[in-house]
Amino acid sequence: MFENLTERLSRTLKNVSGRGRLTDDNIKDTLREVRMALLEADVALPVVREFVKRVKERAVGTEVSKSLTPGQEFIKIVQAELEMVMGESNEALNLACQPPAVILMAGLQGAGKTTSVGKLGKVLKEREKKKVLVVSADVYRPAAIKQLETLANDVGIDFFPSSADQKPVDIVNAAVGHGKLKFYDVVIVDTAGRLHVDDVMMDEIKDVHAAANPVETLFVVDAMTGQDAANTAKAFNDALPLTGVILTKVDGDARGGAALSVRHITGKPIKFLGVGEKTDALEPFHPNRVASRILGMGDVLSLIEDLERNVDKSKAEELAKKFKEKKGFDLEDFRGQLQQMKNMGGMMGMMDKLPGMSQLPDNVKGQVDDRMFLQMEAIINSMTKGERARPDIIKGSRKKRIAMGSGTQVQDVNRLLKQFTQMQKMMKKMQKGGMKNMMRNMKGMMPGGGMFPGR
Template sequence: MFENLSERLSRTLKNVSGRGRLTDDNIKDTLREVRMALLEADVALPVVRDFVKRVKERAVGTEVSKSLTPGQEFIKIVQAELEAVMGASNEDLDLSCQPPAVILMAGLQGAGKTTSVGKLGKLLKERQKKKVLVVSADVYRPAAIKQLETLASDIGIDFFPSSPDQKPVDIAKAALDHGKLKFYDVVIVDTAGRLHVDEEMMGEIKDVHQTINPVETLFVVDAMTGQDAANTAKAFDEALPLTGVILTKVDGDARGGAALSVRHITGKPIKFLGVGEKTDALEPFHPDRVASRILGMGDVLSLIEDLERNVDKEKAEKLAKKFKEKKGFDLEDFRGQLQQMKNMGGMMGMMDKLPGMSQLPDNVKDQVDDKMFVQMEAIINSMTPKERERPEIIKGSRKKRIAMGSGTQVQDVNRLLKQFTQMQKMMKKMQKGGMKNMMRNMKGMMPGGGMFPGR
């Protein structure tokens, strides 16, 4: 996400960070580079013009605070303006009404609307403890109705049945009546998508909107369409009173133009980001955190939230108790760590949120392959409980059996055991409370060191 923009801006801003004073001359080149970086990221031209103008106005002649160098002050200004372009803060869903609160989802075909309905339903159920009902009013694509039904069943939320011979308005009204009758907190209505904006579609969705009077009307748009995302959102906003935007497929968008253009062009906030195919890959949109990621400063707050949500507290306590009692770290513990990492979106998902990771060389990033973690887990799964507890007994014939059972080679098993030994040493250092020693060992665990050896 935002890799290209982040790389370009970080490189550009580095040039100005050591300046003694900000003047028209020494920021002119930097601003030209910033402008080019934004245009290459497919940010809409009016947005770029406005952004550069505001940064320049604030930067030239700025009273630089005593604790910062002028260069750092300039980066602070760029960050603040990035946040302003995307909306000052996260805007949550406004569900404060007589239940059920109705959410209407609109968007073009292929934007990921139906998947987003499922993801949003799961998020409201798990994080806000809401009783959620979903319904599909997409009568033009019978597969869409079936898709939502399957998705709802997988997630564990209720699905209101509909069929292609019904009218969308009737479906939406029946679902709302059922929602009132059965005391649902939220009803999410999925509507039909088209390949382009057309009058018939707009007329139909306006009727549905009028009938059910939703508290939230969310426009779902594919981030990879760049500037077009903002323009389509504007067309929908003229037809419907949109309350917000869900930007999907953000994980596949290295440019980030849509995220920076949508708010400015439509005046509507981005409320969520779709960051992957899994049903929990929907994140509330925090402009300050995204701005931080764009500037290569990471997003530690989101990482902490991921940890709190995904780390199995029981397992973590067990491991902590083991540490206290000075018991060893075995392969069973190692497997547990791999599984938790996988739940957090894998190593790449975590690295995305760590400060400075955008500056890592490509050859190092390539070595951090999440498929490798799947392979490591498969190798450990192929071992007996005794082998996991006492890895030192794994010799020749056992290695062959483990490799065959996990569909890998003996050298893969050797590599895993070597990595595990390094992890074990690091854990021992932690038990002794030597944080400095542990940090020294971490160098060996990071890309380029021993944990991810080049293949």
């Protein structure tokens, strides 16, 4: 997420962080670099101008000159201003109304609107414990209604049927009426998208909005369109009373222009980030956490929340009990760990939230490939129960059979067994309570130390 911007800003701010005092000259040079980094990230020019102006005003003021560590104080100012640009704090959905609370989703075609309806429904059902109904008022794209029905089934929320020969306003009225009758907490309406903003589209969505009377009108926009995302959101906001924005495809956006431009240009908060294709890849937008990630400081709070949501507590307790009874760590446990990591967005998803990861060399980052973890899981799946429990019995002919069954090579099986042995040693250190020893061991499992060898 926003790798280019993170790399550029981290490099620029590193030059100023160790300075004993800041002068007009070195502040000017750093601000020029910051300005260039933001422009290259496709941040809208008015946003860049305002941002640089505010940082400069604060940097030449007393808060930096009186600080014992001016360089670090400067970085704190940049972080605070990044947060300010993006909205200071997370703005949750406002569902305080007579049920059902109607959420209207608007946006251009291809932005990920229908997928976001499914993801948001899942968030509201699982995290907010709401009874959710979704409906499609997109009568122009034949597959849209079926797509939403499939998504609703996948995430376990209810779907209200509609068809292409109905009028969007009639669909919405029927769905909201059904929502009241069956005591739904939330009704999410998916509207039609177009390839560009046009009068016909705007007139129709105004009519749908009037019929639905939503408490939240969310604009769904593709982060990879950069500052165009903010301009499109503004065009919609001029026609509709938007309450917030969902920024999609953020995991594929190396620049970050949309995230930094939307709030300033529309005056509306980003409420959620779409960070992947999976149905649980929707995160609440926290400006302070995103600013921290942009500056290469990681996002440990989100990582902890991911752990709490995705780690199977019963399996974790089982493993802890096994450790207590000194029963050791086998390949079945190793597979369980790989699956939990996959649930958290894979190694790359986790690394993105760890502090300092932006400073890892490219060749090291290249070695951390989530496909490798899928391959490791496939190899373990090809083993018998006895082999997973006693990896030491896996010799020549067994290795060939496992490699053939998992579509890999014998050397891949050898590599997995070597990595597992290292993991086992680390777990033994953990059993003995030697935390220092375990941390020392973990260094050897980082890139270059054997855990992720170049393939």
